[in-house]
Amino acid sequence: MNAWIRAGVLFCALLVWQWVTVEVGNPYFPPPLRVAEAAVRLWPSHHFAADVLPSLLRVLGGWAAASVLGIVIGVLLGRSRAAADYFEFVFTFLRTLPPPLLVPVFMLIFGISTEMEVATIVFGSVWPVLLNSVDGARSVDPVMADTARVFRLSRARWLFGVVLPAAGPKIFAGLRVSLSIALILMVIAEVVGATSGIGYQLGTAQGASDLPGMWSWIALISLLGYLLNRGLLAVEHRALVWSRP
């Protein structure tokens, strides 16, 4: 029932969008039907294998690497007083850098390449998951920590059986923010310095003043963002069943 209402709302919004853009006739804002035409023309052709898939792999790869790095470093910092004392200020400083600033830097280091793009994504999206992992690891209840010591849990069981699950809700919240940042950086890096990818095609369409094409790529990016987020939410839902009594 709710799904029908949502579909109805979406349909009405598209209808209004179509009507307004046709009425106004501004070439920069083509009607959705023309955007859809462009999508049908562009998406399924050779662009899928040459652009969409590579973009997807880079964003997922970069985000996955950032997640692993962020969780490992975050849990370490969160559970070790010494590590936090020595290193936390470094991370607090680094994360204040706006990630897009790094595109020119990494472009100098790696040139126009996949490495540049992935490095930008990793460096930019690691912070939310890292800082949330620190928070989550610190939030392990002291009584639970005492219990683990009393039962002389091995280090691995303590980390994987207690700390990680306890930090789970915080970590997943970080993963979601990181994912959206990764997507943004993917587009920025590809518009500025790539020879393939959704962002590159967006730039190309812009250069050719193909406005419906440009909008179709923008629509694709938001569609991907939505689907990736839905996927992550589904995983989170399964992993954290216990946290919702």
Place this chain on the structure above:
Amino acid sequence: MSMLEVTGLGHTYGSVDAVSDVSFAVEPGELVCIVGPSGSGKSTLLRCIAGLLPASRGDVFLHGDRVSGVPSDLAVVFQDYSRSLLPWRTVFGNVEFPLRDRGLSTVERRSRVEEALAWVGLSGAAGKHPHELSGGMQQRVSIARALAYRPALMLMDEPFASVDAQTRADLEDLVLKVRLEAGMTVLLVTHDIDESVYLADRVLVLSPSPATVVETLKVDLASPRDQITTRGSESFVRLRTEIARLIRR
């Protein structure tokens, strides 16, 4: 040889003296209660005995070995049962969890968990998660977890302080029953005088902070104990009056 021997134990937090000078021994199979006013340093004492907190002074010996760090055949039941259980594991999973690092086979672990859950009357709740249980049931899970671990010595820090009166009486009887079946030595801390007399073979009375042992009383009540007749008996009333007087002092 005593199971547990505590000699001249003291602990100071910064400049706060919490435990001053405590000495006592616990024999194998005994159930000893430590009773003392609130804030007298009972938890501190228990944490030092468990090896969770390095004592500032004195020594703890378990089976004659000096304790430094948590000994391997000791379990603790904390007052905050809800915070000591893993919310993402079932009752079975929680009880089994500490057994995983003890080199037991799956079959052995399963039989130990089932035995412990049967002791505390939770066989039917093995597949539930902690949040689906009442407070008393959660505390029974944490008792079962300690029992399945088969410690030589079980330490309990105000284990029944956060449950209602009826549940509390049930849990007291449960501990009395199970410690005989499991043949366990128990050291239980409480601020409830009646509870200490009802449960113990011996009661140690602590002074207000910084704690010292004011008096050791042998409890010569008949076994098995009963919530109504034992608590109404003359010796029970005499003992609780004596302890109350000692604590008031």
